Amino acid sequence: MRTALLLDRDGVINVDRGYVSEIAAFEWRDGVFDMLAKAQERGHLLVIVTNQSGIGRGYYTSDDFERLTGWMLEQLADRGIDIARVYHCPFHPEAVVERYRAAHPWRKPEPGMLLQAAQDLGLDLGRSIMIGDQWTDMQAGHAAGVGRLLLVGEPKASPPPGLDGVVRLPDVKAAASWLNAAAIDPP
Numbered sequence: 749m750r751t752a753l754l755l756d757r758d759g760v761i762n763v764d765r766g767y768v769s770e771i772a773a774f775e776w777r778d779g780v781f782d783m784l785a786k787a788q789e790r791g792h793l794l795v796i797v798t799n800q801s802g803i804g805r806g807y808y809t810s811d812d813f814e815r816l817t818g819w820m821l822e823q824l825a826d827r828g829i830d831i832a833r834v835y836h837c838p839f840h841p842e843a844v845v846e847r848y849r850a851a852h853p854w855r856k857p858e859p860g861m862l863l864q865a866a867q868d869l870g871l872d873l874g875r876s877i878m879i880g881d882q883w884t885d886m887q888a889g890h891a892a893g894v895g896r897l898l899l900v901g902e903p904k905a906s907p908p909p910g911l912d913g914v915v916r917l918p919d920v921k922a923a924a925s926w927l928n929a930a931a932i933d934p935p
């Protein structure tokens with residue numbers, strides 16, 4: 749079975765400006781290429797799991813999201829970084845776009861996207877890593893049984909109970925260093 753670095757997008761790969769949907773607003777976070785390259789070298793598949801309620805809220809369309817994603821994947825491929833799969837969840841309970849108005853099992857903090865990735869790619873989640881910038885990312889990882897949970901920066905919300913094992917790191921650069929350390933070898 750393969751292992752993965754499961755990545756939130758906004759706040760991890762790019763700076764979270766809130767509902768980023770255009771190339772012009774997409775700013776890579778410092779250290780992200782280094783972090784992805786290191787994870788890849790260590791044999792992890794790279795999988796993006798991103799809530800995109802902006803689609804359901806009508807701020808941008810699925811086509812906009814796909815266009816930005818295509819560009820992002822090209823930029824990464826140019827740097828030798830291969831993203832195995834991108835999962836996104838356009839649903840939200842209060843979406844204005846009716847077909848996306850639902851509490852969906854893929855929307856983090858629910859673990860649906862991670863479980864789907866595990867099924868599609870044959871992942872050993874217990875030996876995989878989830879990285880995000882919000883507690884909801886950590887809750888999704890925990891609920892899916894991901895072995896290592898990395899939280900970068902200072903989340904908006906306060907920590908929910910039951911997530912004592914989360915590794916706190918100041919930023920993505922620190923995550924790159926952490927990924928390079930022997931500490932992440934599977935037990």
Ligand SMILES: [Mg+2]
Pocket residue numbers: 756757758759760764880881882
């Ligand atoms: Mg985020």
